[in-house]
Amino acid sequence: MTRTVESAPGLRLLRPVSPGQWVGLSIIAVWILLAILAPLVSADPLAQETAERLSAPSLAHPFGTDQLGRDVLSRVLHGGRATLPIGVTIVLLATLVGVPLGALAGFVRGWLDEAVMRLADLxxxxxxxxxALAIAAALGPSVSSAVIAIAAVMWPRYARLARGQVLTLRQREFVLADRATGASPAQVLWQTVLPNAAPVVTLVAVLDLGTATLAGATLSFLGLGVQPPTPEWGAMVSTAVQTPEAWWASLFPGFALVSFVVAVNLYGQVFDRKGLGR
Incomplete structure (x- = not known):
């Protein structure tokens, strides 16, 4: 018989409480909505108009065109469909690897705890x-390689976090009560301890979304993530660098990336002030 999740109120910390948080959450929501609706509200991001190549922003092309005559606005909107899921996938994968390892290490202790923590320290x-660059290069340039590479360097953060939460919770009264009622160690860990640690883990995962998105775009910028001609913000900036005179080709995808990362940081400003997950 498991006990009530006493930490559940911590999930309410995800609710915006300041103007800055509301602004950040609004920007995040707008980018997600634009990425979802991109096929409906923009042109084909792969369509080339060689006669219009490197055209400056105009009524026909509000964000201008790139070196192949592709509409930059369409590519920015469709680029969110590649960039944003990469960040989410990285955080999910790092969490799915790090949390179980850290939780088991903190609950079982002994050699397992020592092995997991020493690997994390390394x-x-x-x-x-x-x-991350070395791992992605070894796996070959692709989206999956970028995700695996970045998640591989992020999971120790979640392992340490989960371990710390388990060490704190394993001696709490409701956990001891579960043990006294005859619950197995596995039941205590998965049905009582981890649900109580979930709010803090969720909070840190949300705050890491900006970092993961930026890291994914960085690998794409370096040619190790999303491959052309698929639009992706980091890859678009990388391509636009080759034509510095067409400032709009790098400005708008770069602004999209920065605005999303800043929005996540704005949304997390109160949490940072409280020192949660740091």
Whole structure:
């Protein structure tokens, strides 16, 4: 018999309480909505008009066109369909790997705890971006390689977080009560301890979304993530760098990426002030 999830009120921390948080959440919602509706509200992002190549912003092309005559506005909107899911997938994968490992390490202790934490320490000691680049290069340039590479350097954060939560909760009264009623160790961990740790883990995962999105775009910028001609914000900036005179080709996808990352940081400003997940 499991106990009530006492930490559940912590999930209410995800609710915006300040103007800055509302602004951040609104920008996030707008980008998600635009990415979903992109096929309905914009032209084909792969359509080329060589006669219109490198055209400056105009009524016909509000964001201008790139070196192949493709509409930058359409590509920015469709680019969100690639960039945003990558960030979400990275966070989910890092959480799915790190939380179970950290929870087991903190609950079982002994050699398992030592092995998981030493591996986490090793990964923390290495430059995260350099390690992610090495993994992505070894796996070959693709979206899946970028996701795996970044998640591989992020999961130790969640392992440490989950371990710390388990160590804190395992001696709480409701956990001891579960043990006293005859619940198995597996039941205590998965049905009582982890649900109580979920709010803090969820909070940190939300705050990491901006970092993961930026990291994914960085690998695409370097040619190790999304491959042309698929529109993706980081890859678009990388391509536009080759034609510096067409400032609009890099400005707008770069602004899209920065605005989303800043929005996530705005949404998390109160949490940061409280020191949650840091």
């Amino acid at each position: 990964l923390f000691a290495l430059p995260a971006l350099v390690l």
